[in-house]
Structure formats: C-alpha cells, structure tokens
Amino acid sequence: MTTLPVVAGVDGSPESLAAAEVAAREAVLRGVPVRIVHGFIWPTMRNVPLGPSALGPQEGGLENQARQIVADGVAAAQAAAPGVEATGDVITGSAAQALIRASGGASLIVVGDRGLGAFAGLLAGSVSIHVAAHAACPVMVVRGKSDPAAPVLLAADGSPAGDAAVGFAFEEAALRKVPLWALHVWAHPTADLATEMQPLIFDESVARENEERLIVDALAGWKAKFPGVDVRTQVVHGRVRRTIVEATGGAQLIVLGSRGFGGFKGMLLGSVSQAALYHSDCPVVIVPGAPEQAGT
DSSP states (O other), X not given: OOOOOEEEEOOSSHHHHHHHHHHHHHHHHHTOOXXXXXXXXXXXXXXXXXXXOTTSOTTOSHHHHHHHHHHHHHHHHHHHSTTOOEEEEEEESOHHHHHXXXXXXXXXXXXXXXXXXXXXXXXXOHHHHHHHHHOSSOEEEEOSOOOTTSOEEEXXXXXXXXXXXXXXXXXXXXXXXXXXXEEEEEOOTTGGGOOSSSOOOOOHHHHHHHHHHHHHXXXXXXHHHOTTSXXXXXXXXXXXXXXXXXXXXXXXXXXEESOOTTOOTTOSSOHHHHHHHHHOSSOEEEEOOOGGGTTO
C-alpha cells in the first residue's frame, strides 16, 4: 500500500474546495496524508508586485492571497475528514504545471472539473483536461454526483495499456466495499462502412465470444489479487462513448485508462476518456498506462 499523499489542486473556486474535500476523504480511505497545492503564476511575471500595497492592508497582495487560497483548501479538507493529516503548498507556476509536478510524488491527484479559469458553460476545464493527460499518477476529476452505495464502474477495453486502470478500479472497489462493474463496449471496426447495397457480413456471436474472452482474461489476475471484490461483468455491442457515458448515471465513480486499443499514437487522452471528462454523471478517474505502454 502506498504512503504517498493524495494531492488536491485549489484556486479559490467552489469547485476546487469541493475537490479538497473529496481528496481528504480519499486520503482517509488510503490511510495517507492529503496535500493541498495552488499554482501561483505571478512570480514568473516581470514587474508584478507580490506583496501588499504600501497604502493597503498588510494582509493584502497576491502572495498573501495565494497563501489564503491554500489555507482555505486545507480547512475544507480538515472539515470534510476530521483528523486527516493535511498540509498545503504554494507552487510557482500555472495550475496545471503545479499539479503535474506534484503528481510524481502523489498516489492520486484530485481536481474540480472547472475552476476560476473556466469559461461559463464549458463542460470541463482546460486544467483538468491537461492534468489528466500529463500526470504521472491517476487523476480524479470531481463532477456529477457520487452515491456511496453505487458500484465503481470500470470502462474495460482489454488492452495492455488499460491494465493499470483495471488494478486501480479493483483497489477502489475494495476500499469503498462496493461491487466493481466492469463494462466492456465493443463495436465492429468496420460497421460504419456497411450500406444497403454492400451489407457488412460478420458473425456477431463469434465476435461477442472473442470480446467476452478478452475481458475475462483482462480481469482474471486482478480477481485473484482482490478475491473479496464482487465483480459484475457486462459486455455490450453498441456505441462505445455513448454507452459508457450513460452508464455513469448508475456509478459512484468511473475509472478509465488514458488510452486503449482505439488511441492514436501520440494522443495522450483517448476519445472515450475525453467523453467521460466532458459528460460523465459521476467523478472520473483517468489512470495512465505503464511507460512502456504509453506509445503503443
């Protein structure tokens, strides 16, 4: 079990304070500290005064404001999980840079789906998307609702790159003492090419057997490691992104790999992961694959 802290990014917005609260509860589940960080970009700017104005109160100024944002985040974390060990840091750099830097020493990064820098109506903020694509550890984006009695949803594709996500989902289900819902959605790769004049001919029963075997193999090793987890496997033939997003309404959390079989080389976030970040009805965790799988 890791002793690395759960890290939450705060910017003073209600969304980020909610992320601090979730991070504290996640830290308690894991028995680790929570660390609250704020990216303070102003020191990188020339001729920007950081301290209080000579004519203003001593507690004024950008630097004091940044420290207050962190203090508020720590207070929110401690209120949500009394007794949790909570610390806070102001890190020079943008919000995304600060969190990506912190991810190397974290077990989990927690961010709100939108913060102060988000445009009204935007479904997911640029910081959450950027961090999810580049962090060295799993990233939880807090959005929608989270029913503690609902299962952990795993969007399983059976790819080697998704194995880390499978392991994370099993661990989350075990920590939360809820079932794991392993959902695999497949679509025939050339189904869109079929027309009335030239229909697509394939044996769906054989294809389904292959898909079911793929997921059984992907889950087998982790089932052995987590024998106490109730695993419910569902294999669906249909529209992948739509089916997975619709399923989030019945989950307390969805776990996905950053990319799977459908990802293009060099693309840091797959289309299914992006769809979940934009449209999920529950919190989303994006799990990076192993380094040797990142380029596959």
